[in-house]
Amino acid sequence: MTAEVTRPMGHVDVPNTFHRESRMARFIRWADDYTLWAFNPPDALAPGGSPTRRAIADLPDDLAATLRDLENQRCQVDRHLEDLNDESARAVRLLRRRGWSFGRIAAETGISNQRVAQLARSSLGAAR
Incomplete structure (x- = not known):
């Protein structure tokens, strides 16, 4: 059984911030x-x-309040992202109903074919 080398080999300068306790x-x-x-x-x-x-x-004394506010903001952003994803999927579904291909949607919008297909798949269960 060999021991692991934990020190840098050769002439390597290790910054002080790299120190592990x-x-x-x-x-x-x-x-x-x-x-x-x-x-x-x-x-x-x-x-x-x-x-x-x-x-x-x-x-800071109000660290818990700060964390709570940050979590509330993160939840709001998550909800907005879900709404945006639903809107994008709805738009892809409407364009597909008008006869547009995945390639045309990707070319016109500048997003990848894979993302267009992903949005189309996510809109299959939605009947909006």
């Missing part, structure tokens, strides 16, 4: 937090109690 560093950070909590709970729970808690304290 080692197990020992994680343990030391955890031990720092635990020691502060075990021997001085009020200070450990304070934002300045440890580097980890200071980093968490630097996050």
Whole structure:
């Protein structure tokens, strides 16, 4: 069984941002937090109690509200995309009823034949 080489070979400069936290560093950070909590709970729970808690304290207070707003916006965008997809499928279905081929629809609209076929297939079940 051979050991895996985890260091870069040769003269390779590895930027500092590439650093991954080692197990020992994680343990030391955890031990720092635990020691502060075990021997001085009020200070450990304070934002300045440890580097980890200071980093968490630097996050905005309304992070949950921000996340909720972002999720609401994402849901709205998803609904709009579904509506646009339905409209596109409806337009392809109407053009096909007028006798247009997939190739002609693709050439006139600038979208690929595969996308036109995909829209046509998605409109098969819709009776609008």
